[in-house]
Amino acid sequence: MGILSGVRVLDCSIAMAGPFAAQRLGDMGADVIKVEPTTGEWQRHVAAGGATGNRINVSFLSLNRNKRSLAVDLKSPEGKALLLDMVRDADVFLQNYRPGVAARLGVDYETLSAINPRLIYVSMSGYGEDGPYRNYPGQDLLLQSMSGAMMSTGAAGQPPSPAGQYLVDAVTAYTAFEGALAALFHRERTGEGQLVQVNMLDAITTIQMQELSVFTVGNKPQTRSAEPHAHAYIRAPYGVFATSDGYISIAMASLKKLGALIDEPFFADLDDETDSWRLRDEIFACTRVRLVTRTSAEWLALFRENDIWAAPVYGYADLVEDEQIKHNGTFVEYDHPSEGRVKTPGFPIRFSKSPTTIERGAPQVGEHTREILREAGKDEAEIERLLSAGVVKADA
Template sequence: MGVLDGYRVIDLSIAMAGPLAAMRLGDLGADVIKVEPVSGEWQRHAPAGGATGNRVNASFLSLNRNKRSLAVDLKSPEGREIVTALVRTGDVFVQNYRAGVAQRLGLDYDSVRALNPDIVYVSISGYGEDGPYAARAGQDLLLQAMSGAMANVGRDGDPPQPSGTYAVDAITAYSAFEAALAGLLHRERTGEAQHITVNMLDAAIAVQAQEMSIYSVGHVPQHRGAEPHGHTYIRAPYGAFATADGYLALAMPPLATLGELLGSPELAAMDDHTDGHTHRDRITAIVAGKLPTRTTAEWLALLEENGIWAAPVYSYADVLADPQVRHNGSFVTYEHPTEGTVTTPGFPFRLTRTPAEVTRPAPLTGEHTRDILDGLGYPRERVDALLAQGRIAAETPGAPATGDEPAAAAS
């Protein structure tokens, strides 16, 4: 039994930020009902990296475990009737529609609150609920660009450097997850529900608390040098460096110690916090010239012995094979009815009394439509009629796939 067992989450979100937030609530035991179009959520038809799968692609699998799928046409009166009945049973409502879409569907906060005054309503947007950018599409790379983070890495004169992960989507997801839990806690204490708004721009800014404050309080501008550097506000050496057989990451070592190990009197004579910033390019060039003389393993052993922070630069294959990753159980492996054995990143938290677990694989489109409608009191004959009319969809693992057309993205 999970810590959120007995709570119901109604997830009308698409892409990554909303689905990941809702999945985390499901990982903690909530009954998460993913409401998606009869043709399936957008992410089902846009496989990241081209990993299409059999009937469920890898990106959808990664964001939608521990959910049930209700596939329904929200533009039809019958579909709105179903979701209205569902809303009355919910504890948390999550949506990341573009501005105006929730209102047109009758699923904005005021409409949902009128149906269920006790529901915690989480609205995720790109730039905010209102303001000059409210109507813009929120996408990870665009928000990385507008958050200022791209100017923190790389070399002067090179293009700005985006993150190698969907960083803003993930940060926003965890902000929404945290906010939903806070909303539930407030409701338990006071009996009051509320509207919670989360936006990608604020999340991307908030995660840069140190960097932004260095500029806004300390008035130190971002500055990229002539040599590649891992972070504009951190002293050298800081970044990934080539070795004889690969790369290692080196983070803010004492320059005197590092200079001795590298056989560089010039480096050994430098001051960490003054020269480390003012002579960043020179330090980086010295280190880059010395490290290719030994293998990554040789350097790591020597650096660790001398208390210097260093690590190998991994590929995903290396991550999966790492002994600490295996010890931690950082990945979960389970059986999916159409995709076979599935291994995906697991849970970033550990609860000793109510541990997170995979109780449901990522669903097929509408896989649980019949079960959910049965729970809402819909007679079997009515469900059969709605299926025949195309107002709902109900795939099952043993049946051929249906609904191949991509759903219109709402956000």
Template sequence: MDETLPGASGPLEGVRVLDGSQMLAGPLCAMRLGDLGADVIKVEPLSGEWTRSHGFANAEVAGETTALLGLNRNKRSLTINLKDEEAREVFYDLVRKSDVYLQNYRVGTAERLGVGYEQLRAINPRLVYCQITGYGEDGPYRDRPGQDLLVQGYSGSMWSVGAKNDPPTPSALWAADAMTAYQSAIGILAALRDRDRSGAGQKVSVDMWSVIMDCQAQEFTTYLNCGIQPERTDEPFAHTWCNPPYGVYPTADGYLVLSQLPIDVLGEALDDDRLRAITSWDEAHLWRDEIRRIVEQITPTRTTAEWIAHLDSYKLWSGPVYTYADVEADPHVQARGMIQTVEHPTIGELRTPAIPIRLSDTPGAIRLPPPLLGEHTAEVLGEVCGLDEVRIAALRERGAV
């Protein structure tokens, strides 16, 4: 099935999600539910959510920020002023006709707006309510700002990368946000499955700090049970606890990624007697700095492509360090259709990464492009809430929607 066909359904067809979130973790979670067929209504203030006005490098396409475009396909936009009493009553009617509400407000904000868990559960006991926070809803850090880089710092993960004299190294990915999005989607799906049996919704709470600790389950299990801390050595590695040559090395025309490899076999591939002599896992870990220095003196003698072909012949794991342009041009990316195109009402053809989840019988689909601000307000209020044009016009006139 063509993933860009409008109207294509998925396994979550019939599930309505109210996405009251902004920035990355919440919108990515809601977008993935939309990719799998849910009817996702993006609930925004009249001025729009944060990423409509704050984007990467101030980059825009036809007036829409790329940050917004990247996280909001397969959604309809409803603008509504939740501080307005009449608008809030309209929103409550929408809640009664929905299955999921998702928000990532600072702790306490939802309750002040009248959209906290207990407030919405009283309106719709079947509602699955997902709250994403930085540090959880209790504890001394509950009110601290939960931004990705800050959570990376709290998580301990920055000390697992690089050399001992390097500063702590953050991830280039928004790892805390993205993993929190996926864990939230899993929680929502689990709660929907439970509702099929019990008839009742429930609250799903996911915090970024817990998620990033969970992503380091092996590392924390090692520390908590053996007391071993990650200790960076003189030479830079991609992870302190992975055996050499685990890291990135210069080549004649770029960089080469090397994974964990049998060092004696690597010695054969690089024609180095010292490496040939290192035959055990423990010995490789002991001499990791020396191994790094030997390898990085040899790799600049060939291009990245030449090294990958050569190392493949020894069944050694290696790969390139791509730019985004390299990713776009890669034949595997093209063959797999990993970049898709969707028609946007003002941009025209909008290119985007494809849906990463592939189901054999009920595949997801890019049915809707990222919405313009409030593009579907009248459609949602008429279709879902049953409001007529006169009532919708009156709400618009008073600044409620």
């Protein structure tokens, strides 16, 4: 049994951040009920990178395992009544509606906590529940742009560099996941539920605590160099360098030692703590010229033997075949009824006494509507009536 076995989560979220947070809870054993419209959650209908699927697209598949689907029309009085009835026995309610939408739907914290004072209500937003940006779209790239992070990498004079992942969504999901766990622990001690608010802007800002403190406390400007240095606040050499057959990264090497290994005499008399900042572009350029003379494997073997921090630059095809990834069991595989064999990243935390499992893959729209309604006390005649009226939908 998972560590959160017995915890019931009502997941009313969409897109990535909310569903990813709820999936984490499901991976740990919580009973996560995906509450979605009878037409299916928005993410079901948007292809990810051009990849679709058979009945479930890849994006939805990746974010909604270990969940059951209840397809219900919350805009209908009966549909909303069904959800409110389920709140009585729920432990966590998670939503990422735009500010004000939950209140309009009648599923805001004040309403639900009056029904169930022990409820943990996790509310996720782009910029906060109030304030001048409350109605702005909370999309990953837009938040990356505002976070300042794009100006910490790349070369001066070149366009800002966004991450190649939905970084803000992922960080926000983990923040919400952490908040839900902390609130559940608080409830174990006190018996009381509470409102947990998480927003994307704060989440992406606070993970830059070191960089921002260098700016706010250390008074060091965020200055990109002429060469494509990998971080505005880390000394040279620090970045990605071409070799004769690919790329490797080097991080904060001893200049004297690196110079000897790459046959660069200019580094011999440089000081790591002062010259590495003053001559950041020169150091990067010299390293760049030397590294193209040998293969990635040759440089990595030499650097690792001499305690120079270096790593290969992978694509996904390299990553999935990496020996440490395989050793760790980072990817999990399971059979899905409609999508076939699924290989996907698993849950990254190992518990010695309550390991995580995949009980089910991402559900079809309304796949579990009937069983969830039976658990809610509805008899077969009532379930058929709700289906006929279009209040709920069940997968055939």
